[in-house]
Amino acid sequence: xxxxxxxTQAMGQRFRIEIYVASEVVEQRIAPAxxxxxxxxxxxxxxxxxxxxxxxxxxxxxxxxxxxxxxx
Numbered sequence: 001x002x003x004x005x006x007x008t009q010a011m012g013q014r015f016r017i018e019i020y021v022a023s024e025v026v027e028q029r030i031a032p033a034x035x036x037x038x039x040x041x042x043x044x045x046x047x048x049x050x051x052x053x054x055x056x057x058x059x060x061x062x063x064x065x066x067x068x069x070x071x072x
Contacts, residue, residue: 013058020065023047029062 021029026047033052034040041059042051050062 016058017060018063019060020063023064023066026050026062026064033060 019029030040030050030052033054037055038052040050041053048064051059052062053059
């Protein structure tokens with residue numbers, strides 16, 4: 001019998017989650033994922049785009065949405 005983790009690794013990642021947030025809250029959105037055991041995979045375009053992965057290696061992206069920025 002294959003466990004969920006092994007099955008996921010054998011099948012590969014089938015989708016990727018992208019979330020779009022205001023620039024003021026990027027770090028507040030990434031921090032909980034890291035605290036839960038996730039890792040930063042690529043932050044070469046941060047803060048505009050940060051790719052993170054969960055403990056199983058499934059990737060997601062946190063993107064800045066300029067339209068969501070606070071307007072004074």
